[in-house]
Amino acid sequence: MALGTPRAVEAPGLPRILGPIRPRARWNELRLLGLVAVTLVVGSLSLGATLSGRFGLYDARGLAIYLGALLVAHLAQVLAGRRTDQVLLPAVALLGGVSLLLMERLPQDLVVQTFFGRTFGLADVQLTWLVCAIGVATTLGIVVRSDSWLRRYKYTWAAAGVGLLLLTFVLGTEINGQRLTLQVGPLSGQPSELLKVILVVFLAGYLSENRGLLVEQDTRVGPLRLPPVPYLAPMVAMWAIALGIVVVQRDLGAALLFFGVFLALVYAATGRISLVLIGIVLFLLGSAAMANLFEHVRTRIDVWLDPFGDPLGSGYQVIQALHAFARGGLLGMGLGGGLPMIAGRPPIPEIHTDFPLAALGEELGIVGVVAILGIYLVIVQRGLRIGVAAADDFRSLLAIGLALVIGIQAFIIAAGNLEVLPLTGVTLPFISYGGSSLMANALVIGLLLALSDKGVEPPPPPGVLPRWRRLARRGAA
Amino acid sequence: MDGFTLVLWAVRLIFLALLYLFLARVIRDLLRDLRAAAREPVERPGRLVVLESPAGEPPVGRSFGLDVITALGRDVNNAIVIDDPFASAEHAMLTYRGRNWYLEDLGSTNGSYVNGHPVAGVAALGYGDEVQIGQVRLRLERA
Numbered sequence: 001m002a003l004g005t006p007r008a009v010e011a012p013g014l015p016r017i018l019g020p021i022r023p024r025a026r027w028n029e030l031r032l033l034g035l036v037a038v039t040l041v042v043g044s045l046s047l048g049a050t051l052s053g054r055f056g057l058y059d060a061r062g063l064a065i066y067l068g069a070l071l072v073a074h075l076a077q078v079l080a081g082r083r084t085d086q087v088l089l090p091a092v093a094l095l096g097g098v099s100l101l102l103m104e105r106l107p108q109d110l111v112v113q114t115f116f117g118r119t120f121g122l123a124d125v126q127l128t129w130l131v132c133a134i135g136v137a138t139t140l141g142i143v144v145r146s147d148s149w150l151r152r153y154k155y156t157w158a159a160a161g162v163g164l165l166l167l168t169f170v171l172g173t174e175i176n177g178q179r180l181t182l183q184v185g186p187l188s189g190q191p192s193e194l195l196k197v198i199l200v201v202f203l204a205g206y207l208s209e210n211r212g213l214l215v216e217q218d219t220r221v222g223p224l225r226l227p228p229v230p231y232l233a234p235m236v237a238m239w240a241i242a243l244g245i246v247v248v249q250r251d252l253g254a255a256l257l258f259f260g261v262f263l264a265l266v267y268a269a270t271g272r273i274s275l276v277l278i279g280i281v282l283f284l285l286g287s288a289a290m291a292n293l294f295e296h297v298r299t300r301i302d303v304w305l306d307p308f309g310d311p312l313g314s315g316y317q318v319i320q321a322l323h324a325f326a327r328g329g330l331l332g333m334g335l336g337g338g339l340p341m342i343a344g345r346p347p348i349p350e351i352h353t354d355f356p357l358a359a360l361g362e363e364l365g366i367v368g369v370v371a372i373l374g375i376y377l378v379i380v381q382r383g384l385r386i387g388v389a390a391a392d393d394f395r396s397l398l399a400i401g402l403a404l405v406i407g408i409q410a411f412i413i414a415a416g417n418l419e420v421l422p423l424t425g426v427t428l429p430f431i432s433y434g435g436s437s438l439m440a441n442a443l444v445i446g447l448l449l450a451l452s453d454k455g456v457e458p459p460p461p462p463g464v465l466p467r468w469r470r471l472a473r474r475g476a477a
Numbered sequence: 478m479d480g481f482t483l484v485l486w487a488v489r490l491i492f493l494a495l496l497y498l499f500l501a502r503v504i505r506d507l508l509r510d511l512r513a514a515a516r517e518p519v520e521r522p523g524r525l526v527v528l529e530s531p532a533g534e535p536p537v538g539r540s541f542g543l544d545v546i547t548a549l550g551r552d553v554n555n556a557i558v559i560d561d562p563f564a565s566a567e568h569a570m571l572t573y574r575g576r577n578w579y580l581e582d583l584g585s586t587n588g589s590y591v592n593g594h595p596v597a598g599v600a601a602l603g604y605g606d607e608v609q610i611g612q613v614r615l616r617l618e619r620a
Contacts, residue, residue, distance in 0.1 A: 028506055035502060039495040046488045055484070087503055094499060213553065334489040364493065371496040378503050385510070 024081040026074065032090035033074055037067050040097040043335055047105055050336035058336075059104050062127050066100055069131045073138040080142040085386065085452035091378050092137070092445055095430035096130045098372065102359055103127075103352065103433060105336045110352050111433060122352060122433065129435045133442035140446025147451070151394050154205030161198035164191045165241070169248045192245075192254040193427075193440035196409075197447075199258055200265070200401035206234060207269035208393035214270045238262045239279070243286050250296050253412055253424030259283055260408045265401050269393075304422035320347045321358035321417050325366075332365030352433040354425055357417040373414065376429070379445075380407035386452045399451045402444045522573045523604065525557065529614040534560035540618075547571045549610055550583070563587045563611035569596075571608075571617075578602045578617060587611060 040063060048058035057063060070093050077084065100123065108121030120128075150157070168191050172181060181190055207214070213231050242255040242262075263279045266272075290297045299314050307315035307322070324347075327333060338359065348355045361369045383403015390396040406429045413428045415421040427437040521542040527535050541547075541557050548555040550568035559568065565585035572579050582589040582596045589596045590609035602608070608615045 032499070032502060032506075035495070035499050039492065039499060042488060042492045042495055046485070046492050049481075049485050049488060053481075087506055090499075091503065094496075209554070211554070331489070331493065334485065335492065364496075367493050368496060371493070371500055374500050375503075378500070378507070381507060385507075389514070 021079075022081045023079050024083065026078055026086050029074055029077070029086035029089060032087065033070055033093060036070070036090050036094045036097060039094065040067070040101070043098070043101050047101055047335040050334050051105065058101075059123065062100060062104065062123060065127060066097060066130060069134050073134050076138055076142060082142065082453045084141050084449045085382055088379065088382050088445055088449060088452075089134075089137070091375050091382075092430055093134070095372070095375055096133070098360070099356070099431040099433075100127060100130060101335060102356055102363075102431070106352055106359070125435075126433050129438045132435075133430075133438040136439060136442040137446040137449065140443065141449030144447065144450035145453075147395060147398070150201050150398070151205055154202050157198050158202040161195050161202065162241075164195060164198075165245070167191070169244075172249070190434070190436040192249070192251060193436040194443075195254070196257060196261065196405050197402070197440055197443050200261060200398065200405055203262060203265045204394055204397035204401055207265060208397050211269050211393060214266075214272075214275075239282050239286065242283070243290065246290055246297065247294065251425065252297065252300060252422065253416075253426030256412055256421075256424060257405070257409050257426055260412070261401060261405050264404045264408065265397060268387075268400050269397055300422045300424070304419065307419065317348055317350065317355070318419060318423055321355050322419060324348070324355075324358040324362040325418065328362040328365045328369075330365050330367060332361070332363045332368055335363050338362035350425075353427055354413070354423070354432070355417055356428050356431045356433075357414050360431075361417075372431075373410070376407060376410040379403060382452075383407075383448055386448060390451060395451055399448060402448050402451075406441060406444060523578065524618050525571075525608070525615040526618055527613065527615055528607065529612070530561070531612045532561045534558075535613070541615075543571065543573070545573045550585075551611075559610050559613050561611035561613050564613070568610050569608075578604075578606075580608060585610075 041057070044057045044059070044063050045055060048054075048056045051058060070089075073089060077089075103126040104123040106122055108123060111122045111125055113120050113125050210231060213228060238259065242259040245251050245255040245258070259279070263276050266279070267276045287297070291301050292298070302309065303315050303318055307318040309315060311319055324338065327338065332338070348358060351359050357369065357372075360372060364372075380403045383399050383406075387396045387399035387403070390399055409426050410429055412421065412424060413426050413432075416423040416426075427434055429441045430438065522545065523543045525541045525543060525547075527537050527539045527541075530537050535541075535557070544556065547557060548567065548570055549557045549559055549564075550566050551559055551561065551564045552566040555567070563586075565583070565587070567583045568585040569583055569589040570581045572581065579599050579601055580589060580591055580596055581599045591600045591602050592607050593609070594600075602617060604617055604619050606617050608617065
């Protein structure tokens with residue numbers, strides 16, 4: 001019979017398009033994720049014990065769903081077998097888990113959304129977004145194997161971004177005096193979150209192509225030596241866009257973030273500190289003019305300089321945040337121990353979006369806050385490392401820019417919470433409540449994961465320009 | 478202080494400690510990664526040595542480490558800038574594919590030469606071969 005007969009036919013392999021896929025173990029990631037799971041379980045115990053007075057997990061179902069999603073994300077990456085970064089997912093997972101613990105303990109009616117007749121509170125909605133974010137980041141990390149769709153269409157992306165910005169200028173809904181939210185039917189989102197990713201893609205493309213020209217110095221302004229004038233135009237345009245965002249959208253945070261990322265990328269691409277200094281001077285001049293011209297900017301700066309000048313009005317939130325940090329002290333009040341309600345409301349109205357760091361400062365103390373900020377540093381380090389190891393300038397600048405977007409955004413809002421900078425309304429990445437913010441940051445992490453895989457597709461040779469550009473250049477030569 | 482409060486304090490401290498344990502583990506991984514990268518030698522498949530350069534840029538004797546893809550030409554965005562009046566802005570591309578070297582002329586005005594022969598499209602070359610771009614002659618050598 002069939003005994004001893006050699007196997008004649010090989011089982012058909014996967015379709016060729018996908019290529020041979022071999023699972024590859026990711027032990028570092030699994031170990032770190034295990035540590036994240038233990039940390040979150042202990043945190044949940046601490047929260048449950050403080051809030052209910054006996055030991056038990058607080059909202060075990062939510063935690064189980066979150067950890068399950070992480071496990072699925074890990075297994076999917078193992079099966080895909082790409083050699084991508086193993087630290088990013090655990091770092092983001094820990095931030096997301098802290099966010100989940102925080103949202104579970106805030107009053108659930110801060111956000112209420114109704115889907116199919118069922119009502120979901122703050123923690124449920126945040127959990128849903130967190131799981132989606134992990135899904136998006138993992139999918140991008142597995143699927144994206146080529147960057148030509150970003151590299152080649154950078155001007156298209158830039159145009160889409162400007163279009164999105166103008167759309168928000170015109171059609172945006174005004175909430176708390178800021179025109180940030182774009183509402184299309186039942187969907188609403190904050191385009192500026194997506195815009196920061198588009199900005200990085202465009203800048204990486206533009207700077208990697210014109211790097212040589214920006215390093216050249218043939219314009220002299222007094223003691224300064226500058227790149228050729230036409231190549232300064234994007235700098236001025238960027239400055240104008242940032243100021244436009246302040247004027248029309250009244251969004252100081254996004255303006256600061258965009259301009260900060262822009263300057264950091266210019267520095268990364270050219271290594272010339274003079275460009276950065278000029279940018280900072282321009283920005284300070286612009287800000288000074290804005291502060292004189294516009295009421296909302298002046299209020300922010302006045303509150304920053306002296307929050308106790310109007311303790312019950314404009315300075316109220318900032319003072320409450322400072323009190324929260326003060327109550328937290330060194331070790332904090334413990335998860336669930338902070339924030340005594342004032343008349344049934346938390347004292348800081350926007351605690352779930354703008355002030356999560358104040359809440360964490362109160363509950364985990366400075367020790368906990370430093371650890372959280374350390375995790376952001378880890379994410380930035382990973383991005384810079386991926387950028388250094390990248391195969392060409394575009395990938396390098398893209399990775400550096402993506403990492404810095406997260407780092408600078410975390411810095412701006414943390415500094416705002418702590419009264420180091422004027423308070424602005426950007427979110428704390430992965431911790432603040434909000435779908436747009438989580439999705440955009442998941443996009444960033446997904447792209448970083450994809451970029452960290454070395455040796456997939458070599459970048460196209462630098463000479464492959466559109467035909468008309470090649471002809472134009474030859475004409476010039 | 479009753480037992481419950483004590484245990485609760487312990488749990489809170491353990492949570493903070495775990496945050497730092499996570500950071501410590503991550504940083505250990507990062508350091509390991511950086512050390513491995515520092516040990517890894519930078520692999521260059523070859524280099525180009527300038528043999529003759531009437532315009533003086535690049536100077537004679539200069540050696541360029543090559544990447545898998547190296548662009549040559551007069552434009553400053555090229556990996557090897559050849560500032561010679563007879564070189565085009567984007568003159569030629571040197572690529573290393575599957576253990577072989579190829580020189581591709583990018584439609585330059587005065588053409589590229591390998592060992593004195595003009596390159597039509599793409600030409601294969603080996604170590605020791607001479608490349609001429611404009612008036613500049615370069616020799617491909619093992620790194």
